[in-house]
Amino acid sequence: xxxxxxxxxxxxxxxxxxxxxxxxxxxxxxxxxxxxxxxxxxxxxxxxxxxxxxxxxxxxxxxxxxxxxxxxxxxxxxxxxxxxxxxxxxxxxxxxxxxxxxxxxxxxxxxxxxxxxxxxxxxxxxxxxxxxxxxxxxxxxxxxxxxxxxxxxxxxxxxxxxxxxxxxxxxxxxxxxxxxxxxxxxxxxxxxxxxxxxxxxxxxxxxxxxxxxxxxxxxxxxxxxxxxxxxxxxxxxxxxxxx
Numbered sequence: 001x002x003x004x005x006x007x008x009x010x011x012x013x014x015x016x017x018x019x020x021x022x023x024x025x026x027x028x029x030x031x032x033x034x035x036x037x038x039x040x041x042x043x044x045x046x047x048x049x050x051x052x053x054x055x056x057x058x059x060x061x062x063x064x065x066x067x068x069x070x071x072x073x074x075x076x077x078x079x080x081x082x083x084x085x086x087x088x089x090x091x092x093x094x095x096x097x098x099x100x101x102x103x104x105x106x107x108x109x110x111x112x113x114x115x116x117x118x119x120x121x122x123x124x125x126x127x128x129x130x131x132x133x134x135x136x137x138x139x140x141x142x143x144x145x146x147x148x149x150x151x152x153x154x155x156x157x158x159x160x161x162x163x164x165x166x167x168x169x170x171x172x173x174x175x176x177x178x179x180x181x182x183x184x185x186x187x188x189x190x191x192x193x194x195x196x197x198x199x200x201x202x203x204x205x206x207x208x209x210x211x212x213x214x215x216x217x218x219x220x221x222x223x224x225x226x227x228x229x230x231x232x233x234x235x236x237x238x239x240x241x242x243x
Contacts, residue, residue: 003043006032010050017133029056064109065130065237066090069229072124076115086127087113094233101236116140117148117197117221125150125218126226130237138243139221140197146222146243150192151185152202153215162209166190170205172198177205 007021016024022040024030030037031051032044044050070076074086090113092105109131116128116139130136139146159165166182181193192202203213219226222243229235 001045001047004046006030006037006042006044006048006050007040009044009046009048011133011137013050014134014137015050015052016056017137020133024052024056027055029053063131064103064106064113065128065132065135066109066113066234067224067226067229067237068127068129068234069226069231070119070124070127071232072122075121076117076119076127083121086115086119087129089232090129090234096229096233096235098228099235101238103236118199119218120200120203120216123216123218124231125216126221126224126229127218128221128224128237128243135237135243145195147220148194148197148218149220150194150202151217151219152190152192152206152213153188154190154206154211155188155214156206156211159210162211165209166192166205170208172201172204177201180205 006025007018010016010021010030011018015021021030025037025040025042028036028038029052031049031053032042033049068086068089070086070089073083074089075083076086087110090110095105112131113129114131114136116130116136119125119127128135128139138144163182163184166180168177168179170177177198178194178196180195183191185191190206194201198204202216206213224237224241224243
């Protein structure tokens with residue numbers, strides 16, 4: 001076995017992001033096979049035991065993750081063309097009054113808060129924003145298999161084998177899509193469950209089978225559901241709540 005950078009191993013194991021790993025190593029908060037490692041770029045065998053000191057574990061516990069019901073008209077990533085970032089809604093006055101998480105709003109929770117997954121400007125629903133690199137990797141890492149559930153209102157005429165193709169058989173940008181679960185919710189609304197998140201994926205999938213999306217709402221990511229969270233409001237990810 002060839003040695004691998006310790007920061008890469010830590011990210012692969014979901015301990016933290018590579019950037020966080022480097023910061024922990026610099027502070028002497030990482031042990032490899034029981035020994036503190038302080039030198040950036042240090043390597044270890046892929047089967048090495050890696051653990052975090054209490055300071056690092058405490059810092060991870062302090063990181064905030066929030067669930068936002070994003071309205072149409074807000075962008076999840078770079079703000080452009082005069083539109084506002086979804087993260088701008090994370091203010092105390094927009095916190096859900098029934099938030100059951102045992103933590104109070106702190107301005108420090110907004111610093112470095114980044115969306116873990118895309119939700120287009122003309123889409124609404126569940127958007128996760130987090131300071132925790134482990135959660136971001138779990139939701140949007142290359143090997144992520146977390147389910148994302150959507151309600152999609154459409155117009156148009158579905159091609160004869162369109163529903164079967166939506167479930168499996170379509171391609172985007174020259175690459176085959178993973179199998180999905182797609183079914184009619186009612187006469188003008190489809191129910192989608194995906195395990196990937198290509199750019200404008202659902203809209204482009206529907207276009208290929210003769211449909212146009214006129215409304216899209218994400219209602220679940222993994223085990224976390226939008227539930228009764230009002231539009232434009234947010235809550236903290238609760239202790240014990242997992243994707």
